[in-house]
Amino acid sequence: MDRRTPAVSRPGETLLNDIEYRFRLMGQGPSPLSVDGRNLGLGLPCRAVALPELSAILMHPSCGYAARDAAWRLLVRRARTGDSAWRAGAVGVALPGLRFKAYLLAKLFTGDVQAAIVEHFLRALATVDVDRPGVVGSLLSAAFSKARAELRELEPASSGAPNHAPGAVLPPTPYGHPDLVLARAFRAEVITAQEAELIGATYLEGVSLTAYAERTGQPRWNLYKQRTAAVARLKAAIESGELSDPYADVVNEATATLAFDAPTTWKRP
Known part of the structure; x- marks a missing residue:
């Protein structure tokens, strides 16, 4: 087969690219959609x-959690006004x-993972608790x-094994975020997709184990x-x-210094 022939696309595989294209357009023009950094501070x-x-x-790794939360509280509140532009x-x-x-979902399921993640993100905007850290x-x-x-409901016969179909979602582009180290570890089969999500949520996103x-x-x-x-x-x-990367130390430091949130009781379930 000619290597220039594109692989067969999966349903919705270009959705995030389409969203990014339109999102970049938001930043152009004389009055782009923006926030006031002077009011947010931090x-x-x-x-x-x-x-x-x-x-x-x-x-960016240099951005503090307080600044990230302040910006996201503002974004969520504006999205909740019903303004489609802010959503x-x-x-x-x-x-x-x-x-x-x-990317993680695409390794487990063959359905329209991009549409599913975007749809449920939009729903979460209406329910997330903005008063708690880690918005x-x-x-x-x-x-x-x-x-x-x-x-999973749409794919009841799935074995849960990673999916390496030709149309799988491409790895995320390098934004300099520690999540990319988890993606590299997953691709190297050091950790599973479920373990990457667990570590990412509880160490990097501030979600408690409970x-x-x-x-x-x-x-x-x-x-x-x-x-x-x-x-x-x-x-x-x-x-x-094995995971040589300039951001590896960020994850290494996080997992070495953060409290393990160990169970208060050590009884097996």
């Missing part, structure tokens, strides 16, 4: 910040995270969990053991250079 630029630029700032803008700002979640993490985790449940257990319907003790084993493999792979 190290954000003291001027109007167009949403595409805001997305890049929030996903679309919130999706655009979250695109790096949505791409990663869609965007809660949004992405809720969208991932709901999309995974929906796709909240994650409630959200996914899994026993907390099982998740704790699963995460402990996965983190050990991840650390070993980083230290051996």
Whole structure:
């Protein structure tokens, strides 16, 4: 077969690319959709910040959690006004995270993963608790969990094995976020897709193990053991250079210094 012949596309596989194209257009023109960095403070630029630029700032490792939460609280509140432009803008700002979640889902299911993750992200905008820390993490985790449940129902015969179909969603583009290290670890078969989601949610997105257990319907003790084993493999792979990457140290530091949120009781379920 001619290598220039494109692979057969899966349903909805270009949706996130289409959204990104329209999102970039939002940042152009004399009056782009933007937020006022002076009002938000917390190290954000003291001027109007167009949403595409805001997305890049929030996903950079140097951006603090307080600034990220303040910006996302504003985005969620504006999206809740019913203004379609702000709902679309919130999706655009979250695109790096949505791409990663869609990438994980595409390894498990053959359905329209991009449409599912976007749909449930939009629904989560209406229900996420903006008074709790980790707003965007809660949004992405809720969208991932709901999309995974929906796709699993549509694919009852699925074995749960990774899907390497030609039309699989491409890995996320390099935004300099620690999630990319998890994606590299998954591709290297150091951790599974479920373990990548668990580590990403509970270490990088600030979701407690208890909240994650409630959200996914899994026993907390099982998740704790699963995460402990996965983190050990991840650390070993980083230290051996298997996941050589300039951002590997970010994940290594996070998993080494954050409290393990160990169960208060050590009884097996």
